[in-house]
Amino acid sequence: MSQTVLICDDAIFMRTMVGDILTQAGFEIVGEAETGVQAVEKYHQLKPDLVTMDIVMPDMGGIDAVREICKVDPQARILMCSAMGQQALVVEAIQAGAKDFVVKPFQPSRVLEAVQRVLG
Amino acid sequence: MDNLQYAELFLTESREHVSAVNQALLTLERDATAPTAAAAVGAIFRAVHTIKGMGATMGYAIVAELAHELETVLDRVRRGDLAIDAEVMDVLFRSADVLEQAVEAAVAGRDGEVLAADLVATLHALGLGERTSQRGGWTVPAPTGAGMLVRVRLAPDTPLRGVRAFIIVQSLAKLGQVTTTEPELDALQAEGFESDFALRLETSKPMADVEQIVRRAGDIADVQVGEDGAASAPRRSAAVVVEPMAESTVEVESRTRHVRIDVRRLDTLMNLVGELVIARGRLSQLAAELGDVSLDETVNASSRLITELRDEITASRMVPMAQIFDRFPRVVRDAARSVGKEIDFIVEGKGIELDRSMLDEIGDSIVHLLRNAVDHGIEAPDVRTAQGKPSAGKLVLSASRDRSAVVIRVTDDGRGINRRRVLERAKRDGLVEPTKTELTEDELLRLLARPGFSTAESVTQLSGRGVGIDAVYTRVRSLGGAMDIRSEPGEGTTMVLRLPLTLAIVRALLARVADDIYAIPLAHVSETVELEADAVRTVTGREVLLLRDEVLPLLRLRALVGLPDYVRRDEIELEHVIIIDTGDRRAGLIIDELTGQEEIVVKQYDGVRDGLPFFGGATLLGDGRPALIVDVSSLL
Numbered sequence: 001m002s003q004t005v006l007i008c009d010d011a012i013f014m015r016t017m018v019g020d021i022l023t024q025a026g027f028e029i030v031g032e033a034e035t036g037v038q039a040v041e042k043y044h045q046l047k048p049d050l051v052t053m054d055i056v057m058p059d060m061g062g063i064d065a066v067r068e069i070c071k072v073d074p075q076a077r078i079l080m081c082s083a084m085g086q087q088a089l090v091v092e093a094i095q096a097g098a099k100d101f102v103v104k105p106f107q108p109s110r111v112l113e114a115v116q117r118v119l120g
Numbered sequence: 121m122d123n124l125q126y127a128e129l130f131l132t133e134s135r136e137h138v139s140a141v142n143q144a145l146l147t148l149e150r151d152a153t154a155p156t157a158a159a160a161v162g163a164i165f166r167a168v169h170t171i172k173g174m175g176a177t178m179g180y181a182i183v184a185e186l187a188h189e190l191e192t193v194l195d196r197v198r199r200g201d202l203a204i205d206a207e208v209m210d211v212l213f214r215s216a217d218v219l220e221q222a223v224e225a226a227v228a229g230r231d232g233e234v235l236a237a238d239l240v241a242t243l244h245a246l247g248l249g250e251r252t253s254q255r256g257g258w259t260v261p262a263p264t265g266a267g268m269l270v271r272v273r274l275a276p277d278t279p280l281r282g283v284r285a286f287i288i289v290q291s292l293a294k295l296g297q298v299t300t301t302e303p304e305l306d307a308l309q310a311e312g313f314e315s316d317f318a319l320r321l322e323t324s325k326p327m328a329d330v331e332q333i334v335r336r337a338g339d340i341a342d343v344q345v346g347e348d349g350a351a352s353a354p355r356r357s358a359a360v361v362v363e364p365m366a367e368s369t370v371e372v373e374s375r376t377r378h379v380r381i382d383v384r385r386l387d388t389l390m391n392l393v394g395e396l397v398i399a400r401g402r403l404s405q406l407a408a409e410l411g412d413v414s415l416d417e418t419v420n421a422s423s424r425l426i427t428e429l430r431d432e433i434t435a436s437r438m439v440p441m442a443q444i445f446d447r448f449p450r451v452v453r454d455a456a457r458s459v460g461k462e463i464d465f466i467v468e469g470k471g472i473e474l475d476r477s478m479l480d481e482i483g484d485s486i487v488h489l490l491r492n493a494v495d496h497g498i499e500a501p502d503v504r505t506a507q508g509k510p511s512a513g514k515l516v517l518s519a520s521r522d523r524s525a526v527v528i529r530v531t532d533d534g535r536g537i538n539r540r541r542v543l544e545r546a547k548r549d550g551l552v553e554p555t556k557t558e559l560t561e562d563e564l565l566r567l568l569a570r571p572g573f574s575t576a577e578s579v580t581q582l583s584g585r586g587v588g589i590d591a592v593y594t595r596v597r598s599l600g601g602a603m604d605i606r607s608e609p610g611e612g613t614t615m616v617l618r619l620p621l622t623l624a625i626v627r628a629l630l631a632r633v634a635d636d637i638y639a640i641p642l643a644h645v646s647e648t649v650e651l652e653a654d655a656v657r658t659v660t661g662r663e664v665l666l667l668r669d670e671v672l673p674l675l676r677l678r679a680l681v682g683l684p685d686y687v688r689r690d691e692i693e694l695e696h697v698i699i700i701d702t703g704d705r706r707a708g709l710i711i712d713e714l715t716g717q718e719e720i721v722v723k724q725y726d727g728v729r730d731g732l733p734f735f736g737g738a739t740l741l742g743d744g745r746p747a748l749i750v751d752v753s754s755l756l
Contacts, residue, residue, distance in 0.1 A: 024230070082280070090283045091309050094290065100338065103279035109182075110279075113235050117338050 003119065004030040006046055008039040008062065009054040009081065014104070018052050018081070021108045022115070036060025040068045043076065050119060051078045053098065055089050063093045070097030077118045081106075127227045129380065130174050134183075134223040137167035141216045142450040145209070149453075152204035164212075165194045171219065180226035182236050183219070189240050190215045192247035202246065211242055238338070241275030245341040260318050262348060263302040267320035270330060271344040274315065278339040282311040288337045289319060295330060296323025315341075383476055386437050393430045394625060394721035400426050401718060401742020430719075434622055438473035441519045444483045445470050448517060451487055455494040462501050462512035463494060469519035474526050475622040481599055482528070482619060485592040489530040489615045490517065492588070497534035497613050507610070509533070525601075525643050526619050533612040537605070542567055562705065565605045569593035592617075600626075600641065600722070600736050602702035602753035618702060618753075628720045628739075629698060630747065631711035633677045637747040638711070639720050639739055644752035646701040650694045651710060665697060665708040672699065673707045675755055680734060686712055705756040718742060722749060 005027045009015045019029050031046045033039040037060050043051060051069070055062040062080065069076045080093045080101040090101050099118040102111050144160040144167075151157065168190050175183030193211075196202035218239050258271050270292065278284050285308045289298055301319040303312050321330065327345040334343045400423055407419040445467050456463040474482075498504075498513030505511050516531045539559050546552045546559075546567050559567070568589040589605075592615075596603045601619040620626060620643055628639035629648070655666045656674065663674040674697070678686060686695055697708040720739040736751030 084279070087280045087282045087309070087311070090280060091286050094283065094287055100287065101280065101283060109235055109237055113237055113338060116235070117336065120336065 002026050002028045003049040004028050004046065005050045005052065006031045006033065006039070006042055006048040007052050008033040008036075008057065008065065009052070010034050010057045011054075014054065014081070017106060018111070021106065021111050022052075024108075025112055025115075027115075034058075036062060036065035036068075039065040043069050044072065049077065050115060051076065052081055053078050053093075054081050055083075055086055055093065063089065063096055066093055066096040066098050079114055079118050126178065128382070130178055130180075131223065131227045132380070134171050134174065135220075137171050138216060138220045138223065139446050140164075140167045141219075143446055145212055145216060146449050146453065148204065148212075149209050152209075157204075161194060161197050165191065165198060168194060168219075171223070175223070175226070178226070180222070183222045183226050185240055186215065186219055186222055186236050186243070189243035189247055190219070193243050196247060208246070211239075211246065214239060215243065237275070238340070241339065241341045244276065245273065258316050258318070258344070258348070259314050260302045260316060263300045263318055263320055265300040265320045267297070267299050267322035268327065268330065268345060269318060269347050270321055270334065271318045271342075271348075272316060272334055272340065273342040275339045275341045276315070280311075281313075282309045284337070284339050285309070285311075285313070285317055288334055291333055291337055292319070292321050292323075292330065295325050295333060296321055381436075386433070386476070389433050390437065390625075393426075393433050396426055397430060397625065397719050397721055398740050398742065402744060405742050430625060434475070434625065437476045437622065439476050439479055440470060441472050441474060441479070442470040444479055444486070445517065445519070447483075448486070448490060452490055452494060452515060455491050459495060460500065461494060461498055463498060464512050464514050466514070466516045467518070468516065472519040472521055472526055474519075474619065478599060478619060478622065481595065482617070485595050485617070486517070486528065486530065488588050488592050489617075490515065493530060493532040493534065493613070497532040497536075499535050522618070526621060528617040528619065529614055531612065531614040536609040536611055536613050537564065537568075537607040538609070539564060539607075561604070561606055564607070565593075565603065568605065569603075597736075597751065597753055600751065600753075602644075602756070604702075604705075625719055625721055627717065628749065629717055630715045630741070631677070631696070631698065632713045632715050633681065633711050634683050636681075637715060637741060637745060638677065639718075639747045639749045640698055640700065640709070640752065641749065642717070644700050644702060646699045646706065648699065648714060649697050649708075651697050652694070667699070667708070670706070674710060675707055676710045677750075678710070678712075680755075686710075700752045700755065702753050702756050707756055709750075709755065720747070720749070 003026075005022050007015050007018050007022075007029060009018065009032075015032050019032075023029060027050070030048055031042045033042050034057070036057050039051070039053065039057075039062070040060070053062040053066060057065070060068075066076075066078055066080075069078065074097065076097065078098040080090055080098045081104065082090045082093075082101055083104050090098075093101070100114045102114045141164050144163040147160040148157055148164075168187050172184055172187030172191060175187055190212075193202065193208075197204060197208075202208065218236050222236060258273070260271075262269055262271075272285075272288060274281050274284055286305075289301060289305065289308070292298055299320045299322055301308055302317060307313070308317055323330065331343050331345045334340060334345075400419075403419055404423065407415050448467065449465055452463060452465045493515050498515065499507070499509075501511040504513065514531075514533045516529070518529045518531075520527050520529075542564060543552065543556065543559050547554055547556070551567060551570070552559075552563070570590060593603050596617050596619070599619055601617060603618070604616040605613065606616070607613040620641065627642040629642055629645050631638050631640060649667065651665075657664050657666060657671075659671070663676075665672045665674045676685075678684070695710050695712060696714050697710050698714075700707055700709050718741065720741070722737045722739060734751050734754045735748045736754075737749040739747050739749055741747050
């Protein structure tokens with residue numbers, strides 16, 4: 001059985017791109033979220049093996065979403081997607097419970113390496 | 121030539137080079153101080169260099185980058201700056217694996233899937249060592265305080281280095297307490313360091329665990345756990361001193377004149393020759409009927425030319441076993457390591473040649489048998505020692521020629537197959553009589569070759585062997601070959617695969633049964649005799665043939681294809697018996713009449729799957745009639 005992924009990003013472009021990279025690597029995309037609130041709801045509903053989380057999203061940002069998810073499930077495996085220059089935010093997300101991060105623009109190999117670390 | 125063709129050339133050639141790298145690595149691993157080590161390093165260097173050049177030309181960035189970093193490391197080894205130790209060996213083996221993956225992925229257009237960044241970083245660090253003269257070259261002072269010293273260098277292109285450093289600190293904090301960092305934590309998070317940072321960790325975990333945790337954190341170029349000077353020094357072991365090699369002379373001598381040809385083109389040629397052989401048969405028959413002398417001569421002359429043409433094309437498809445055998449030492453080494461066994465692996469008969477497509481088809485099956493031997497056949501070192509055997513098991517893979525067949529043997533000196541377990545299971549499944557107390561080699565093979573039988577856990581765990589024997593058996597049979605097992609409890613097991621030299625054209629004996637002609641490949645025929653009534657006996661309800669001093673089981677082709685018994689038209693017309701033979705087993709096959717001997721072109725035959733199991737294909741005869749080809753090994 002392939003491992004399941006929930007993709008959280010407000011940009012369709014980024015969701016598609018991350019989705020493609022992971023699908024090609026054999027993951028199954030079980031859901032997408034455009035806001036932090038949706039991310040938290042869908043996490044509890046779908047119980048995915050992996051979450052990719054954008055930092056900046058409307059309606060509760062990615063970091064707060066990580067906090068909310070980890071409050072209920074400290075084992076949640078969350079990979080942060082950040083842009084260059086957001087290190088302070090990424091550190092905050094890691095403190096909140098995220099396991100690793102990737103930096104845009106995405107290179108497939110980097111994304112998959114990070115995913116392996118998060119799942120490993 | 122379009123890009124696709126280049127890509128294929130790149131692929132074939134790179135595979136060969138990777139195989140050469142693996143070979144040389146194994147030599148190097150055995151003894152890095154031996155005189156052969158220098159040549160091995162040189163060979164690896166050249167192979168990697170070639171892959172790098174080809175990869176860069178094709179625009180395969182990952183391949184080129186990986187090869188480049190590897191080359192830098194090898195160059196240091198070559199110059200004696202970097203000593204070979206277990207750690208370096210591991211990196212080199214890993215590099216060969218990832219390089220192979222990268223090559224395959226690049227050609228398939230899937231290079232995004234290759235995870236090479238960590239390895240590139242590791243190689244880069246190994247390669248950089250030359251400038252700092254010793255590994256390490258740490259830039260930050262060791263922080264003072266309690267706990268073990270941990271030094272980390274991040275890979276040069278690490279994104280958000282501060283965050284990466286923070287993740288490392290955080291994951292180490294799970295093992296104990298991080299008492300101090302250099303630079304301080306705030307500066308660390310803000311990327312206030314050059315390439316490396318250090319910390320002290322109070323923990324009860326061993327150093328190796330700490331190092332593992334750091335390496336797993338990602339984007340790591342180098343790690344040192346323990347005080348400066350103490351940690352890295354003992355890693356250095358035997359140094360390889362490489363003499364500058366007289367490369368040019370060696371290479372010129374071994375370079376013969378070759379042209380690369382797409383295998384599919386050879387397949388087409390073979391098919392055409394096959395058609396030509398059929399047409400020749402028809403032509404010879406027509407010429408014989410017409411009885412024209414000059415026509416006969418011309419037909420005979422062209423016939424000889426066609427034979428030569430066929431022989432040449434068959435020969436051009438032959439490749440030495442080395443093409444696949446050379447991969448196996450690595451396979452065996454890895455398999456042995458993963459299960460903690462010691463194995464002396466011996467390969468014999470690498471020079472024996474086999475048809476290219478046959479070789480491609482049989483490779484997986486050999487890997488299967490080797491893995492089985494390592495996994496289940498050969499015992500763990502302590503078990504072996506307790507039984508008075510040498511702690512290292514012996515595994516021999518050999519190829520040899522036997523008439524028009526190639527015989528491949530996989531022999532181990534392990535525990536052998538536990539017949540009692542096999543017998544018990546066979547009884548449980550109702551496959552043998554409940555009263556049976558012993559299994560012959562034949563019965564054993566038949567049982568193990570039953571789909572699903574040998575994969576039963578109770579058998580594989582206790583008896584040792586069996587996983588997928590059915591798959592190997594089916595493959596060998598579909599190639600027109602035969603398989604045998606010989607096993608002695610406590611002494612070991614030998615698997616024997618017998619394969620025809622080529623798939624496409626075989627010499628066959630033609631036999632008539634009622635109105636149909638059947639072809640029996642000559643590779644499996646030892647002689648033919650007339651069926652004398654007094655040579656036939658019935659033993660325990662089965663017919664046998666007395667042939668000189670031998671008692672052979674008898675099979676009637678008529679009965680096999682569901683025809684009524686033969687009725688003699690007059691006293692002198694006797695049926696014939698073909699003595700069929702798979703090397704170890706013999707039997708008599710009764711047919712109505714022998715009609716001749718011909719070269720037949722084997723055509724794939726869809727009926728095999730659902731039809732009678734003892735036909736291995738079909739062919740067209742010289743007169744245009746179809747004939748079924750008897751799969752001798754399935755009869756025995």
